[in-house]
Amino acid sequence: MNQPQQFRKVYVEVQLTVSPEGDVRPNTIKFEDGTVYAIDRLRHRCRAHATKVGGTGVRYTVVIRGQETYLFEDDGKWFVEARGNVGC
Amino acid sequence: MDRTILHCDMNNFYASVECMLNPKLKGHPVAVGGDVENRHGIILAKNYEAKKFGIQTGEALWQAKQKCRNLIIVPPHYEEYLKYSRLAHSIYEDYTDLIEPYGMDEVWLDITGSTKLFGNGEKVANELRERIKFELGLTISVGVSFCKVFAKLGSDLKKPDAVTVIPKDSFREVIWNLPASDLLGVGRSTDKFLSSHGIHTIGELANAYPDLIQRKLGKNGMMLLAFANGKDRSRVAPQDYEPPMKSVGHGITTVQDLENNAEVWNIILALTQDIGHKLRVYNKNAAGVAIYIRYIQDKQLGGKQWQCQLPVRTHSAAIIAREAYQLFERSYRWEFPIRSVTVRAINLCSQDLPEQLQFFSDAAAVERKEKLETVIEEIRGRFGKYAIQPACLCQDIKMPTDREVELRMPTGMIG
Ligand SMILES: [Mg+2]
Numbered sequence: 001m002n003q004p005q006q007f008r009k010v011y012v013e014v015q016l017t018v019s020p021e022g023d024v025r026p027n028t029i030k031f032e033d034g035t036v037y038a039i040d041r042l043r044h045r046c047r048a049h050a051t052k053v054g055g056t057g058v059r060y061t062v063v064i065r066g067q068e069t070y071l072f073e074d075d076g077k078w079f080v081e082a083r084g085n086v087g088c
Numbered sequence: 089m090d091r092t093i094l095h096c097d098m099n100n101f102y103a104s105v106e107c108m109l110n111p112k113l114k115g116h117p118v119a120v121g122g123d124v125e126n127r128h129g130i131i132l133a134k135n136y137e138a139k140k141f142g143i144q145t146g147e148a149l150w151q152a153k154q155k156c157r158n159l160i161i162v163p164p165h166y167e168e169y170l171k172y173s174r175l176a177h178s179i180y181e182d183y184t185d186l187i188e189p190y191g192m193d194e195v196w197l198d199i200t201g202s203t204k205l206f207g208n209g210e211k212v213a214n215e216l217r218e219r220i221k222f223e224l225g226l227t228i229s230v231g232v233s234f235c236k237v238f239a240k241l242g243s244d245l246k247k248p249d250a251v252t253v254i255p256k257d258s259f260r261e262v263i264w265n266l267p268a269s270d271l272l273g274v275g276r277s278t279d280k281f282l283s284s285h286g287i288h289t290i291g292e293l294a295n296a297y298p299d300l301i302q303r304k305l306g307k308n309g310m311m312l313l314a315f316a317n318g319k320d321r322s323r324v325a326p327q328d329y330e331p332p333m334k335s336v337g338h339g340i341t342t343v344q345d346l347e348n349n350a351e352v353w354n355i356i357l358a359l360t361q362d363i364g365h366k367l368r369v370y371n372k373n374a375a376g377v378a379i380y381i382r383y384i385q386d387k388q389l390g391g392k393q394w395q396c397q398l399p400v401r402t403h404s405a406a407i408i409a410r411e412a413y414q415l416f417e418r419s420y421r422w423e424f425p426i427r428s429v430t431v432r433a434i435n436l437c438s439q440d441l442p443e444q445l446q447f448f449s450d451a452a453a454v455e456r457k458e459k460l461e462t463v464i465e466e467i468r469g470r471f472g473k474y475a476i477q478p479a480c481l482c483q484d485i486k487m488p489t490d491r492e493v494e495l496r497m498p499t500g501m502i503g
């Protein structure tokens with residue numbers, strides 16, 4: 001169990017826009033250190049397994065500062081697959 | 089017209105969910121153990137890595153540890169299993185509404201009506217397999233056939249993450265050489281009888297003398313004979329999705345024989361703690377309770393069981409314990425010391441069902457108990473099962489292990 005782990009599950013605060021039709025769009029992510037990232041683009045949404053950190057959810061493929069990344073929503077909570085071993 | 093029936097079986101379900109939720113476990117031998125904190129539990133499920141060490145479901149945790157020193161044992165998370173069972177179910181619903189659950193991790197699907205839309209059985213089976221892997225991070229094995237019994241057989245043939253087709257025109261070549269015990273409904277005693285008459289394979293069963301089967305095994309035997317010949321016409325019976333559970337039970341063989349009512353009360357109380365938890369997880373209320381007492385009589389294990397209705401349908405562990413104990417007190421005559429006790433909550437129904445209030449029962453008191461136990465449940469959820477307990481269970485109560493007894497019966501078939 002001691003192998004180095006490269007990703008960890010980090011629950012984040014998100015700001016959402018919900019359309020009258022019920023479509024959910026995440027606008028910003030607030031990371032655990034307080035940094036707020038704007039989501040520039042929403043590319044794709046599907047249900048998926050979070051292969052890097054475990055668990056599942058509705059997976060949003062988003063673009064933040066030109067980088068494509070995944071944002072998951074699982075039972076109302078949102079998380080990202082963060083790089084690094086901090087806090088494990 | 090021929091039907092297209094799928095049987096989907098989630099592989100090593102409990103253990104797979106644990107590994108999916110915690111990828112650090114992947115590649116290591118992992119088992120889900122009941123009562124881990126107490127070091128008295130048993131293995132409830134294991135992954136393939138643990139299987140390689142010969143770890144078996146139902147064996148004591150210490151035994152399993154002896155076989156595999158690096159075995160990682162995790163406590164069960166029934167809430168998660170239920171959640172993933174439901175999620176899988178919602179994927180199945182994209183293909184048909186004829187879904188019959190069989191336990192938490194298996195279903196039959198009748199997709200006869202939707203093959204024009206989605207393709208043949210094998211195609212749908214592979215699509216399901218891929219989707220469940222991608223969306224839920226879990227694997228299933230699927231059997232595809234023209235009846236439920238062969239679909240089930242197929243899902244057992246190749247696993248994990250595989251599809252097996254048993255076609256109508258060639259099922260004899262595919263399955264007649266398999267052991268008869270692979271057939272759904274051939275239990276250990278039936279298999280023993282068949283073996284003693286030279287019937288070892290499904291093919292031999294299919295060609296057995298009907299007279300012999302009828303005489304010795306009766307109606308069920310004739311049904312098995314028909315199954316072996318591919319003549320299973322049982323329907324895929326859709327159910328509203330709640331785990332198809334008729335009873336939740338726990339039983340225990342004590343370390344030493346029990347000799348008085350007080351000792352039996354402790355055991356009943358301990359057993360019902362788990363029953364209460366499970367009823368909550370499955371969203372069920374019990375309408376009755378059953379107890380099963382075993383004792384040694386003339387060096388032979390004897391047993392008696394009793395059951396009764398509860399005054400109000402409930403999931404309260406305290407009330408079920410009290411009713412079970414009163415049932416015991418008025419039924420057992422203490423001719424022999426007791427070796428084992430099983431308590432089952434029976435006649436389960438959804439907690440969402442409206443309750444018909446009885447004039448003489450105190451529904452408010454029951455509700456108070458249930459609320460109290462909601463709090464207890466929350467504490468246990470945060471700090472572990474033994475964080476809060478009835479005081480009389482904090483002593484040695486001659487209790488060695490948890491036992492899992494879940495009743496599973498397919499509809500319209502055996503029994
Ligand atoms: Mg299974």
